[in-house]
């Protein structure tokens with residue numbers, strides 16, 4: 001989108017230990033040697049790696065993010081993590097409402113709304129994920145699903161500097177399947193229109209990422225689509241060479 005700097009974001013999901021730090025160094029080195037001119041870069045990591053990655057990426061253009069946060073700042077919530085804690089560890093972004101959270105943990109749009117506000121309160125940019133399932137796609141319900149999800153998940157105080165939307169068709173995540181460029185264009189145009197309806201002109205500045213089986217070989221096509229302002233990359237972000245290959249699409 002004209003005037004929007006693209007964001008290439010990785011999502012390591014529940015992957016990564018000390019042994020993966022080499023890939024993080026590789027990503028850092030790639031972005032240090034010129035790639036940063038065209039894109040912003042981000043790696044969303046398991047909480048256990050955030051501090052180590054933030055130190056490796058320090059002085060580089062790559063930011064670190066978490067993959068979920070609790071709606072509250074602290075308290076009796078065993079196993080959960082607050083946005084404030086992610087920020088303290090060195091994160092500047094957090095994914096909220098990823099389809100795996102919606103499926104595995106029953107998160108609803110109203111939960112995602114609370115987590116996005118929590119992200120801002122903790123000083124983080126929220127990456128709010130939306131996307132239809134295969135059954136919804138087959139029922140031609142994609143626009144309705146996106147309208148419902150963004151309407152329920154996006155706090156109306158959203159501004160472009162602290163809010164990113166990720167369109168992730170559930171059936172395309174981790175499957176190797178991708179929508180056609182025409183389908184992506186239609187979904188992103190729909191989300192753009194919804195953003196403007198919900199938050200006004202500011203909605204034209206919010207980044208809308210595409211996510212779902214992005215890899216170096218399809219990045220040029222998918223990231224070249226109108227209203228696609230970057231990528232959220234799962235599997236292919238685990239290897240520095242693949243992640244850098246995607247960023248090179250810009």
Ligand code: PEP
Nearest residue numbers: 173174211212213234235
């Ligand atoms: C994701 O889960 O955010 C994702 C896009 O995964 P993958 O790239 O592996 O499909």
